[in-house]
Amino acid sequence: VQEFHRKNIRVYAYFTARLDKNRKGILRQVELARKALKLGADGLVADDLFLFGTSRTKAELYFSGLRKLVDSRPGTVLAFSAFPHLLRNFNQPWDIAMKYSTHFLSQSYWRLFRQRNQPRMTPESSLAYTQANWDALRAYFPGYKCELIPVGQSYGSVTASQMDRFLERAYPYYRTVTFFAGTQCQPVDGIRSKHGETNTRLPV
Secondary structure (H helix, E strand, C coil), X not given: CHHHHHCCCCCEEXXXXXXXXXXXXXXXXXXXXXXXXXXXXXXXXXXXXXXXCCCHHHHHHHHHHHHHHHHCCCCCEEEEEECCCCCCCCCCCHHHHHHHCCEEEEECCHHHCCCCCCCCCCHHHHHHHHHHHHHHHHHHCCCCCCEEEEEEECCCCCCHXXXXXXXXXXXXXXXXXXXXXXXXXXXXXXXXXXXXXXXXXXXX
């Protein structure tokens, strides 16, 4: 982390939000987040939100715990990340995530989205779809200051031209724009996938 900081690169700790765990399991996730901040992380990101559990009680426990950690370290931030199908999954407690987070990192991966018998989305239509879902959700839950940050796709069968179009369309309207890239790294603390390596997505 210190090496990245010396190069003026901010580092954020991503955690898969496992709200299918019991109270002890959720508090353990919060404790791991505390250790990440202690190591120098600039913020926390609750990733794949509501993919594993949608309990409001557990979401409140999880996000309130993360918020306390961030508030105790000035300059750090708390964000959540998910696919932008917000209204399709409206029964999920998005308002709790919005209440405690400063940013929503939308996984606007245009190559993954399409309706039945329709072509895949373009970078432009993916951004429009993301913004429409976010605007509708904010209309249901006004008053929260959580900001949208579009996250584009830089892995799989995407081209440099598509990435340029995503940047050009998004850049004038958002505080920042970023991409996710798929990479593989060495196992950390003995954690391995079934293929023997840990798969990690990094903001670039």
